Amino acid sequence: MRRVVALVCSAALLSGLGACTGELPQVVPMPDGVTLLSDQSRLHRKDREIYIRIQNKSDKPIHIEAFTLMSERITDVKWTGDEEVPAGTEADLEYDMPSAKCGTGFTPTVRLTYRMGNGKRVESDARADDRYGSISHAMDRDCAESTLNEAAKLEVGDPSIVGDGRESVFHLPVTMTPTGKRADVRFGGFGSTVLFNQAEGSPADVDVPLTGSPIKIEMLVTPARCDGHALADDKVGRLFDVKVLGDDVGKNASFYLPLNTPQRVKFFDFYRSHCGLD
Template structure:
């Protein structure tokens, strides 16, 4: 559900106000979304829709939500103009999640705004129409809990000639302070495993309390399909779902390749598949 916010005007009804209004014009609505391309960098988008007849200028902006350990700040320190009858997405950087906290909740957006004859700073409830925040919060709190037992990372990538599997290496570094099971890693829309095509590759790593020796797992990886459009439009091809178990409770975390490693993987897929350079 998208929330419309009440307007503040002067007693004369001119659309201007002597004091800073604390609500947006009635024709403006706001919501929070996360695009596929935002996942690895942990961005989100504040979508501002202006259904009025006057352009809206948006300045400083941040999102507050009890499920995050601080405000989500605007990525770019500048103003954005939302033309009449249009919408604009303003990216924000999501902070670390706050744990423990309920997965369900409601965020607010605070932004500076101005139109022809009115301006102010508004704070308003922020709809999450795709409900991406609850599963993100649950998943990342689970990752925080896992980190108490072990640090799990994609530590290296070694490319291969066409027709042969590349090597993707996971490193599980126990902390000595807890126990966990790392059960399996899933294919993505871009990458899969030799012997386990387009399905979960079992890992079966058991971390026990007092374990400290790092464990390396080498995964034979090949492109899931050789489609140049998939590579060109890749958003989540190097973000892997990993099945884990903590205190007898199964769940998933996500492991994302670094931007540098993602670039090398995409280059390898293109060369492996013989795409024109």
């Protein structure tokens, strides 16, 4: 629910001697016991949802009305809502991360608008550190993807299966057509996941310049293990890293190979047939 500041008009306005304005909240230090941090749930690695966690270790409830998050790597994020965090508890304020620029780390400043207990509406500035580096990694994926897309157009073809049963291998054709805009960018290979390993012959660790004629490659994978429970519970098993090498991307930069729904389904169908889980 969006909170609206009430405007109180004085008698002077009625006589034409003044104006009606809303009172701006006072900026004060963050209360003792209230801290902020940034993180992203494992379940949201494929999407853009991240959050600020408000940790309230004070002896009063804190009522959050708004925040503005500022970072050099993304445009400012503005959140409004109605969230009460009782004393001794914590709460997450979710938002969708804007597309990130190339850079290092994530150390945002947050201006929080709130009330402590029955106190007045105030604002405080605080850091919301990326405690596990998960958001920084998400931003690095944005950088890697935008860098590769500047250098080449990536297209994923229709998969096929070669062999039978435990001898079968999943083949996924990928074409990268250089744009001619970047000579420094190279393809570094594909990464494995918790469900699938790169098979022999797959370009897992390479250094291929994205220049000249279209580059046609195949990603080859086999199940990392045959476990029906792992398959049923999986959330990230089809997030294959596309490694990117270039002047303005960090070490081990990568982004997730874009797969459509039919392609993702075929990975699971292969897993079941390879492992005899049908």
